[in-house]
Amino acid sequence: MMSRFSFFRSLLGLATAALLLPACQSATNKQTAARLPYLGEPEVAAPGDTVYPRIPSFTLLNQDSVTVTPATLAGKVYVADFFFTTCPSICPKMSSEMLRVYEKYKNDPRVSFVSHTIDPEHDTLPVLRDYAQRLGVQNAQQWHFVTAPRDTIYNLARKYMAAVQRDKTAPGGAVHNGAFALVDPQGHVRGLYDGINPQEVDRLLKDLPVLLDEVAPTKATAAK
Amino acid sequence: MALRPTSALLRSAVLLAAAALALPSCFTDRQNEGQKLYANHCASCHGDQGQGLRRLIPPVAGADYLTKYRDDLPCLIRRGQQGPIIVNGVHYNQVMPGHEDLTDSQITNLLNYVQSAWGNKGEKYTIREVSELLDRCQGSDGQ
Numbered sequence: 191m192m193s194r195f196s197f198f199r200s201l202l203g204l205a206t207a208a209l210l211l212p213a214c215q216s217a218t219n220k221q222t223a224a225r226l227p228y229l230g231e232p233e234v235a236a237p238g239d240t241v242y243p244r245i246p247s248f249t250l251l252n253q254d255s256v257t258v259t260p261a262t263l264a265g266k267v268y269v270a271d272f273f274f275t276t277c278p279s280i281c282p283k284m285s286s287e288m289l290r291v292y293e294k295y296k297n298d299p300r301v302s303f304v305s306h307t308i309d310p311e312h313d314t315l316p317v318l319r320d321y322a323q324r325l326g327v328q329n330a331q332q333w334h335f336v337t338a339p340r341d342t343i344y345n346l347a348r349k350y351m352a353a354v355q356r357d358k359t360a361p362g363g364a365v366h367n368g369a370f371a372l373v374d375p376q377g378h379v380r381g382l383y384d385g386i387n388p389q390e391v392d393r394l395l396k397d398l399p400v401l402l403d404e405v406a407p408t409k410a411t412a413a414k
Numbered sequence: 415m416a417l418r419p420t421s422a423l424l425r426s427a428v429l430l431a432a433a434a435l436a437l438p439s440c441f442t443d444r445q446n447e448g449q450k451l452y453a454n455h456c457a458s459c460h461g462d463q464g465q466g467l468r469r470l471i472p473p474v475a476g477a478d479y480l481t482k483y484r485d486d487l488p489c490l491i492r493r494g495q496q497g498p499i500i501v502n503g504v505h506y507n508q509v510m511p512g513h514e515d516l517t518d519s520q521i522t523n524l525l526n527y528v529q530s531a532w533g534n535k536g537e538k539y540t541i542r543e544v545s546e547l548l549d550r551c552q553g554s555d556g557q
Contacts, residue, residue: 282471324470
C-alpha cells in the first residue's frame with residue numbers, strides 16, 4: 191500500500207520547498223507579479239553569484255515517436271507534469287486541468303506541454319498516442335506525451351520538483367502528487383502548482399503571461 | 415487501490431472544506447449521502463457535473479448507458495469496468511476501478527443520486543434490489 195506516510199512526505203517536500211523560498215514566493219503572488227521566482231535550492235557559486243538549478247538535458251520519445259530534447263523546446267515556456275494512463279485517482283483531474291491551460295494557449299508557438307508517463311512499461315507509444323487523442327490532442331506539435339526509461343523519468347521528476355516515488359504495490363508501480371511545473375526557456379522552474387486544484391491552476395494561468403512577458407525579447411531572437 | 419489513501423485524504427479535505435462552505439445545514443442530512451459519495455468516489459474521473467472527460471471517460475450526466483444497462487450498474491460500481499464500451503454513441507476504452515469499500519446501501523444512495531442528478535431521470539433503486547443485483551457478481555455485502 192502506498193502509505194499515508196509517503197504522501198505526507200511528498201506534501202512535506204512541497205511545503206519545505208515553499209518554506210525555503212518565502213521571499214520570492216509571496217512577493218510574486220500578491221503584487222502585480224513583476225517577475226516569477228526561481229524555484230529550487232540555489233547554489234552559491236561565489237559570493238553574490240547565486241545559481242538556481244536547471245532541468246538537465248534529456249532525451250525522451252513522444253506519442254508521435256519523435257525524439258524530444260531541450261532543443262525541441264528551445265525558446266519556449268513549457269508546463270511539465272507526471273502521470274500515467276491507468277492512474278485511478280488524480281490523473282483524470284490533472285489531465286482535465288492541463289487541458290484547460292492547453293486550450294488557452296492552443297496554437298501559441300511560445301508555449302509547450304510535456305506530460306511524462308511514470309509507468310513506461312504499460313504506457314507504450316501507442317498507449318500514449320491513444321490517450322492523447324482521446325483527450326483531444328491530435329498530434330504532438332505542442333503537447334508531448336513522453337516516455338523514457340523509468341530511471342530517466344524519475345530523475346527528471348525530481349528536477350521538476352514533482353514528488354514521484356516508486357511503489358511496487360501501487361497500480362503503475364508509483365505514487366505521485368499532481369504537480370505542474372512551469373519552466374522557462376533556460377530550464378529554470380519558475381512555478382509549481384497543484385494540478386488537481388483548479389485554484390492552483392488559475393494561479394498558473396496568471397503566471398504564464400508574466401513569464402511570457404519576461405521572455406518576449408528572447409523569443410524575438412530565438413531562431414525558429 | 416494504493417492511490418486511494420492519497421486521494422481519499424485529499425478528497426476528504428476538499429469535501430470537508432466544500433461542506434463547511436456550502437452545505438453547513440446539510441451535514442446530518444442522509445439524503446445527501448449519494449451526492450457526497452459521488453463527490454468522494456466518482457467526481458475525480460467523471461467530473462463535478464458528471465460531464466466525463468473527452469473520449470477518455472464517459473459522462474454520467476445524460477448518459478444513455480444509465481437506462482440501457484440500469485441492472486448492471488451496481489456490479490459496475492462494485493467490480494469496475496474495462497474494455498470498449500459505447501456511451502451516447504461514443505466509443506470509450508479505459509479502466510474504471512471497482513469499489514469494494516462501499517456498502518450495498520451506499521451503492522444504492524450513490525446510484526439514486528446519479529440517476530436523478532444533472533437532469534437525469536432514471537428509475538431509482540431500493541437497497542434490496544441493489545443487493546439482489548449485486549449477487550450477480552457476488553458483490554453484495556448484505557449491508
